[in-house]
Amino acid sequence: MRNDPASTATAVLARVGGPANVTSVTHCMTRLRLALADPAAADERALRAVPGVLGVVAAGTDWQIVLGPGAVDAVTAAVTTAVTTAPARPASAPAPAPGAGPATDSGAGPDGGTADQEARAAGQGALVKERLRRRDATPFKAALRRVANVFVPLIPALIGCGILAGLNGLLLNAGLLPGLTPALSAIASAFMALIAVFVGVNTAKEFGGTPVLGGAVAAVVVYPGVAKVTAFGVHLAPGQGGVLGALAAAFLATRVEKWCRGRVPGALDVLLTPTVTVLVPGLVTLYGLMYAAGAVATATGTAANWLLTTTGAVAGLVLGALFLPLVMLGLHQALIPLHATLIDQQGYTVLLPLLAMAGAGQVGAALAVYVRLRHDVPLRTTIRSALPAGLLGVGEPLIYGVSLPLGRPFLTACAGGAAGGAFVGFFAMLGTEVGATAIGPSGWALFPLLTGNRGPGAAVAVYGGGLLTGYAVGFAATYLFGFTHRPRTPADA
Template identity: 30%
Template sequence: MSDENRRIAEELIEAIGGKENIDTAAHCATRLRLMVKDKEKIDQEKVEEIDKVKGAFYNSGQYQVIFGTGTVNRIHEQVIGLGVSESSKGEQKEEVKQQGNKFQRLLRTFGDIFVPIIPVLVATGLFMGFRGLVTQPEILALFGLTPDSISDNFLLYTNVLTDTAFAFLPALIAWSTFRVFGGSPVIGIVLGLMLVNPALPNAYDVGSGDAEPLRFLEFIPVVGYQGSVIPAFIAGFLGAKLEKWLRNRIPEALDLILTPFLTLLIMITAALFVLGPIFSAVEAGIMAGASFVLELPFGLSGLIIGGLHQVIVITGVHHLFNLFEIRLLADNGLNPFNALITAGIAAQGGAALAVGLKTKSAKLKALALPSSLSAFLGITEPAIFGVNLRYGKPFLMGLAGGAAGGFFAALFNLEATGMAITVIPGILLYIGELNTLLLYGITNIIAIGVAFALTWAFGYSDKQLNN
């Protein structure tokens, strides 16, 4: 096996233009990430023909070759053994940060900030789903119980599980933003906690009319920022910059005392009285625009989002949707966006599955079938870059399947209790109600079935192998 992996590594290095064209190599869970000097020297067709390669593409300053879980570790080891310099993902990120236009760098920054937060939000969504499941009358009846049998203490315990992450969301965002921009994360946490201090009127209570904002100087309204994303991000960004600026100017003997003191004093004042009101309005405008699309009648939102989401994923702009989903969950604990993007993801798996079952090519079959399974687990990169985009029409048929599944989900207002997991793992976000779980299953069946049928009938023929 090691000899085979070494041969693959040698072929890959040659197809990329030799060791002299590769600066460094790193890897993530599924992809080998190579920093190359001249992307014009890459022989894309030759790379894609190498055994075990499930797709390859140039993105965000890196040439990324998809091998899949486990395999990528072994290929990376062989590439390094052949003399290519190794770097960590963090070191490559520093190189990548200098590449691309301002918008691309902004998107990467959003990803760096929100990705570390997502696991706790996924856990919160699962807690909400399980709470809904165990409190259903039908489930309780199996144990001879009724909803009235549930103690208040148990409900309080579940509230601790489901409410904590979103109650302190600005603290998570400010912490991560400080971390990304080189500030002290602990100062970011405290700054974020100040934004949701219980002494301030709760933003949700003010919004519902149950509380009044504080009035400073008789005209500046001040409230807490529960559930806010952009104000916490801006406060974290400026706070990290301010801390670094102060640290370079305050004498070392006073740094420990004055730097955190001045950073927190200046930033919480600016956040409560200036930044918060301004960027809360900006965030409200963004949410209003996104909600307008999401609330289009007659299933139109599902057609649009389910049909186009994977196109957006290819461009990398999909990181912006994290902000939208987080706000949806923070506001009401439900996320209708998840079902629509699930349809798009499942459909690309359905298209790759059709290619894998229809082709007589053993190599393509070995690539397409595992890629479809990966998509059904929520990861579409192998299916999109390794199969569907390569032959063109399967990708388009996948978009059609996504639109069909999204249309159905939108018609029934299907909503998840969390974010970031889709298709098969996404089931856990819909188990709170049996009817919702059934609708989620039908959404995936429609998306996969339409994409599979269209790809089988019109989207792929082995004649394309020779083109």
């Protein structure tokens, strides 16, 4: 039975300190992402127990609640409504402890009795929770999460335009609907042509600047007129540096804007701050960032191709094995700039098909659990409901609902992903690259977007072989080594 989105939203908000404790609400394909003013006010254990919540990834003020595809959209809408209509918490009022009722003096003696002792104990508990959370929120993880926050809102457009690009490619190859393909090409390509602007807007929003100013500076990267600008003795090319240049330009714009806000007199702020914020980062972008980001992008593409052609099987094994832990930590979206850079350079990203093998290992592991634990009806029901999403490349329901709670099956799923990645990487060493023309789907949903240096037919064959390898190894490893003891049967009773 499907959980009511409004009830789920209410339960989630009650366990993160209430609507007033939420400062922003976003979501991706499977996760509700909340920024909390006071993380100590949230109760992670109680949040995990909410029906419909598959998992929680908490790091400082950034909380990700895994709800699964479909459900996340409805719950996010209900949470957004509750947050925007809730009265703000007074700045002087501390956040209530999760599950705490109204404050009362009952039981307090003249020496600061039971109520004061409980308050002090609650305060100590909150401090311990916050220390543990800060220890987990390392600067590196925090930086990756902020980069991910820039790109997560772009995922729906990336998926939609990617699917259309794949459909358009199929029509072109088949020679069908020649009157429609130019229109489909324009619709599918327009977003990618201007993605730098959207990256600039989201970067400024994430780092505390004015979104439209971040977009204005990032737009310099893709403006055709930059071809007339000479930097380091060469003419710039529109789009040089891609999303990396746009990200750096917009981040610089937020720093300049904040510097101006604290120094420009109020009467001149409306004129000078936007002008300086666009001018200074714009010049730095033209005469430094675009060239530098272009060099980094070129090096990224060269390194990826070298890695696959020389150590393809090993590289595929490592990438396939490590991707599920990245998904578990919510850091996988930080790879989007690398995919976008590779697509901009060579028309496809060779990393996405390799990473997609992790999902194949997860599916194989889930099937093995389904077979071995045939008397565990609730778990088998969870697997049946989550498996279709897993086959389409959405792994969180299987991760948080099946393999991670069981422990060993998560590791054996990683083994399946490693085997699939090694399979695809091995063929890259032999000269057959497999790439995806767009970012977003994986699993079976990636087939329409596949291409490579030997055409889509070879890419589909290698990718399909990798999926089958991931399924098989994930299943076998989990069936043989995924359990510490033999599953109980009715004969054991």
